[in-house]
Amino acid sequence: MPELPEVETVVRDLRPLLTGRRLASGKVSKHALRRPWSKAWAARLAGRRVEEVRRRGKWIVIALDDGAALVFHLGMTGQLTVVPAGEPVAGHTHLTIELDGGGQQLRFRDVRRFGSATLFPDAAALGRFFEVLGLGPEPFDLDPAAWRAALGRTGRCLKAVLLDQGIVAGVGNIYADESLFEARLHPARVARSLSAAEADRLRKAIATVLARAIKRRGSTIRDYVGGSGRRGGYQKEFRAYQRTGRPCPRCKTPIEAVRLAGRSTHFCPNCQRTPESVLTSGY
DNA sequence: ATAGGCGCCTGCTGGC
DNA sequence: TGCCAGCAGGCGCCTA
Numbered sequence: 001m002p003e004l005p006e007v008e009t010v011v012r013d014l015r016p017l018l019t020g021r022r023l024a025s026g027k028v029s030k031h032a033l034r035r036p037w038s039k040a041w042a043a044r045l046a047g048r049r050v051e052e053v054r055r056r057g058k059w060i061v062i063a064l065d066d067g068a069a070l071v072f073h074l075g076m077t078g079q080l081t082v083v084p085a086g087e088p089v090a091g092h093t094h095l096t097i098e099l100d101g102g103g104q105q106l107r108f109r110d111v112r113r114f115g116s117a118t119l120f121p122d123a124a125a126l127g128r129f130f131e132v133l134g135l136g137p138e139p140f141d142l143d144p145a146a147w148r149a150a151l152g153r154t155g156r157c158l159k160a161v162l163l164d165q166g167i168v169a170g171v172g173n174i175y176a177d178e179s180l181f182e183a184r185l186h187p188a189r190v191a192r193s194l195s196a197a198e199a200d201r202l203r204k205a206i207a208t209v210l211a212r213a214i215k216r217r218g219s220t221i222r223d224y225v226g227g228s229g230r231r232g233g234y235q236k237e238f239r240a241y242q243r244t245g246r247p248c249p250r251c252k253t254p255i256e257a258v259r260l261a262g263r264s265t266h267f268c269p270n271c272q273r274t275p276e277s278v279l280t281s282g283y
Numbered sequence: 284a285t286a287g288g289c290g291c292c293t294g295c296t297g298g299c
Numbered sequence: 300t301g302c303c304a305g306c307a308g309g310c311g312c313c314t315a
Contacts, residue, residue, distance in 0.1 A: 076308055112292045
């Protein structure tokens with residue numbers, strides 16, 4: 001689910017709700033998440049104060065006053081919310097942390113359990129974790145020359161490249177399709193085949209689409225909610241993703257769906273020329 | 284190097 | 300109405 005705009009929305013929602021608050025006891029469900037949650041961590045959290053809530057790619061980092069960091073990934077169906085302690089606990093809630101005063105709780109819910117919650121004891125451990133992950137730059141910070149070089153270095157198709165968190169962090173299936181539509185580039189185009197102008201167009205399109213989606217608080221297809229429980233609204237503005245057979249908003253040609261990089265991929269066959277037609281048109 | 288497939292989970296949809 | 304295959308916003312691992 002949650003790609004950069006959704007994760008960014010959660011972070012912006014949680015920041016004022018968590019910063020400066022003290023964490024109390026934590027309660028964990030018996031179901032395993034993608035990464036194991038150590039039993040000792042709940043006690044380790046108690047009494048710690050939240051210093052900062054931030055995002056890196058699709059990861060949420062809650063930095064604590066003793067240098068430890070609580071790190072979440074939302075997987076496909078993760079929800080990280082602050083709610084009144086009296087609110088009924090929804091099914092699939094895997095971690096509940098009491099907050100000081102006000103009777104609120106931070107809750108992590110994840111139906112499919114592809115997400116994770118992890119506690120890193122200090123900045124060095126967190127740094128090592130992200131180093132091993134090897135996340136690429138944030139999409140809003142892409143250096144034009146480095147981006148062109150990264151595309152020029154691979155024979156993979158654009159869809160696969162956009163989904164690769166090591167090339168650019170935070171783009172997932174929705175925003176890969178929406179960015180390629182915005183840039184008018186076919187998802188099967190070989191990255192190396194892009195001109196400098198096309199690479200620039202794609203770089204700008206990614207930032208444009210993500211910024212637009214953040215303004216709408218991300219996309220809710222089914223499960224996603226922000227840090228205060230509100231749904232996103234960008235799903236109403238999809239131009240390609242999940243619009244198979246419906247008219248392209250630019251040229252009315254029906255949107256097509258194919259499978260690329262193992263993911264369903266949506267594009268306009270007229271606005272986003274196929275690699276073959278690009279070749280035959282003598283580009 | 285890269286594509287493709289599978290597995291991890293649960294729940295919903297659509298076709299028969 | 301009921302059943303079941305197929306699919307879903309992610310990602311790591313394996314094979315060819």
